[in-house]
Amino acid sequence: MEKQKVVIVGASHGGHEAAFEILDRYKNVDVTVLEAGDFVSFMSCGMKLFLEGKTTGMDNVRNFKPEDLTKVGGKIFNNTKATKLNPDKKTVTVTHTDSGKNEEIKYDKLIISSGVNPAKLPLPGIDLKNVLLMRGYDWAKKINDAQHDDSIKNVAVIGAGNGIAAAEVFEKAGKNVTLIDAGHKPLENYLNDDFTDVFEKELKKNNVKLAMDTKVEGFKGNGKVETITTNKGDIKTDLVIIAVGITPNTDWIKGAVDLDKRGYIKTNDYLKTNVDDVFAIGDAIFPFNIPANTKVPIPSAIAARHEAQYVSEHLFEEKPSRPFKGIVGAQLLEVFNA
Structure with missing residues (x-):
């Protein structure tokens, strides 16, 4: 039986979690992670600790090393920027930023975790x-x-x-x-x-x-x-x-995936987009917030990981056995001694 091709756009928290979860959960899968940047995969939420000298170096402020994924059977392509989604062909058009060459990568299931850009x-x-x-x-x-x-x-x-x-x-x-x-x-x-x-x-x-x-x-x-x-x-x-906020990194899917007026990806109760076999997780969606009883933006590593775990569990179900229950969205904030 031919392996199911799972493509994940974005190697940060959500993409990382989804890739390893899927490879651990399923046997007959081909998992490919696309990362636009050269470095895989820096955790911006750890930047303050790095700048204060509380880490072992900038190259260690990361979710994983490329070899960590390849060891468990996954593939990661850095310097590979997703530029267009082609639902009719079930492909993602990418640009290899180091060479300038374009390529179409085929998927059976696509998980968009492209996150946000600094405003x-x-x-x-x-x-x-x-x-x-x-x-x-x-x-x-x-x-x-x-x-x-x-x-x-x-x-x-x-x-x-x-x-x-x-x-x-x-x-x-x-x-x-x-x-x-x-x-x-x-x-x-x-x-x-x-x-x-x-x-x-x-x-x-x-x-x-x-x-x-x-x-x-x-x-x-x-x-x-x-x-x-x-x-x-x-x-x-x-x-x-x-540091004036963030904007969703979704220009590349305009016209293919339904977005709200601010560019955030619209998802249903199962974190599916309007496009068949295309899911979205991470900072560019509005997940369900349990205390608020509504969908709100929650730019959070923990939120992205919970979403990734849910999608990984239900990725191959025709209709997921349960909806995504949502998250609390609590975060820790400190400054000096406060």
Whole structure:
């Protein structure tokens, strides 16, 4: 009997979990994981620990090594970017970014775990040197180099959500840190006043300057960033870290898979898309949130892994024996001693 071809797009938490679960659960399967980047597979949620020197190195902040998958019978192709889904042919068109060559890869079952991209501010000067994003392997290296660069003294972090991690890292590295956000308080989109007040006090106590109710309008500098222009005046800086959220990495499936107005993948109660034999998991979907009793975005490694386990268990059922029950979505957040 010919092996069932399972293709997984994305090698991070969800893709990793699905690949190993499927290979462990089924015998007659051919599992291929496609990873757009060169490195397999960096955990952005571990970036803060790496930047604080609490890991054994950047190359170890990962879910697995390619050889871990090949040892159990799977295949992984890095530098392989999915660019189009062809439901009529049951293929994924990919571009091998190291050679520029295109290829169509056939699937019997497809699991989309392509995740999200860091949101980038479409503002004047965004391409200046020392304007960095806080997500992914390549950005982690640049941020780590920057925190050890003695010529960088003033650091501005844009985004008082996940950006508080960058603010803490650079304050501990001896930099003068300004945390900028258009909201009234740090983390106000996530927490109520009882908690935001705690974080606000902790940041101020540790010498992080807060620039709240501040809208960034652009960046200026001679080759590299020197000034952030805002609605409240200019802020001098040697480095900018942008952490203003995420956008779903779904442009490549537009027109083939149903997306909502923000580009997130629509799935049913079984994590299936509108396309036969195509499932979606991870940060680019809205899973069912048990406490909220509705579907909401939950960008979380644990969430992606639970979704991957469910899909793996029911992958070959005509109709899954049970729906995906959902997740709680609890996360841990810390800053300095809070």
